[in-house]
Amino acid sequence: MADKIYVDNSEATEAWNTVLFDRFRDYRHIFVEALKLFSDDALALEPPSAGDRVVDLGCGFGDTAQDLARIVGPYGSVTGIDAAERFIEQAIQEAAADGVENVDFRVADVQAEVPGGPYDYAFGRMGTMFFANPVAAMRNVREAVTPGGRLCMIVWRRKLDNPFMFRSEEIVDKYVAPQDPEDSDELTCGPGPFSMANADTTSAVLDAAGFEQIALRRVDVEIEFGSSVEEAVDAAFALGPAAETMRLAGDSAAELRPLIADDLRALAEELKRPDGVVAAPGSAWVVTARSAG
Numbered sequence: 001m002a003d004k005i006y007v008d009n010s011e012a013t014e015a016w017n018t019v020l021f022d023r024f025r026d027y028r029h030i031f032v033e034a035l036k037l038f039s040d041d042a043l044a045l046e047p048p049s050a051g052d053r054v055v056d057l058g059c060g061f062g063d064t065a066q067d068l069a070r071i072v073g074p075y076g077s078v079t080g081i082d083a084a085e086r087f088i089e090q091a092i093q094e095a096a097a098d099g100v101e102n103v104d105f106r107v108a109d110v111q112a113e114v115p116g117g118p119y120d121y122a123f124g125r126m127g128t129m130f131f132a133n134p135v136a137a138m139r140n141v142r143e144a145v146t147p148g149g150r151l152c153m154i155v156w157r158r159k160l161d162n163p164f165m166f167r168s169e170e171i172v173d174k175y176v177a178p179q180d181p182e183d184s185d186e187l188t189c190g191p192g193p194f195s196m197a198n199a200d201t202t203s204a205v206l207d208a209a210g211f212e213q214i215a216l217r218r219v220d221v222e223i224e225f226g227s228s229v230e231e232a233v234d235a236a237f238a239l240g241p242a243a244e245t246m247r248l249a250g251d252s253a254a255e256l257r258p259l260i261a262d263d264l265r266a267l268a269e270e271l272k273r274p275d276g277v278v279a280a281p282g283s284a285w286v287v288t289a290r291s292a293g
Contacts, residue, residue, distance in 0.1 A: 058127015062091025138209035147293030161283035232278035
């Protein structure tokens with residue numbers, strides 16, 4: 001797939017507010033549960049302190065914001081931010097239903113501004129990889145954090161260390177010709193989920209944004225991609241690099257879906273555990289830093 005130059009986050013925002021929101025909602029039980037493994041690890045070792053003012057970047061459905069709110073306690077507060085209005089609407093509803101009162105949610109593009117603050121602690125679980133200009137976005141985060149305040153964010157490591165997503169994409173690439181996103185009518189999610197997979201790249205972004213004491217810790221987990229082979233195949237078609245290639249290719253890829261599905265079933269069978277669940281290793285960075293000063 002050819003590289004695309006993203007001027008701003010408008011296309012990614014529209015994608016996450018429409019087709020990607022729908023798919024993420026439908027497969028939430030798979031993808032959010034998978035991501036929770038990483039955030040549970042990060043918050044166990046790098047939690048905010050009781051009473052902290054926290055911002056949750058790219059908060060999605062707000063589950064991490066609720067976790068953060070419980071950690072900081074009644075004297076702390078959490079603001080969840082997402083550029084996609086539909087995620088924020090859902091997050092507000094769920095926090096109210098769960099009775100979590102020290103959390104609020106706002107629609108905002110972090111690359112334009114980080115509303116509220118100042119914050120003692122900034123958190124992001126897979127929500128900082130889609131910026132057209134990551135340095136500008138992370139500079140806004142740094143400016144919204146108190147001097148010496150902390151950042152903790154989770155980003156995917158390289159595709160090769162996430163074999164279900166990597167091999168699913170390889171299967172699609174066998175059948176579907178590389179697409180130039182500039183020529184597709186479909187919305188893309190910006191630079192994509194693996195834009196911060198390279199440790200040097202991510203460190204350089206944070207350094208340029210004014211963060212100090214930058215550290216990356218590798219976290220490996222087992223991710224369950226489906227309770228059955230068919231559910232894992234559906235998940236591969238829904239979200240991830242393989243799904244993105246299929247979406248951008250449009251009707252030409254749809255015609256090849258049965259052939260691709262057969263190969264994805266073979267992959268899922270290979271990864272199926274004795275209990276029938278399809279699972280594979282997943283790998284991410286937990287990135288920590290402090291605001292300069």
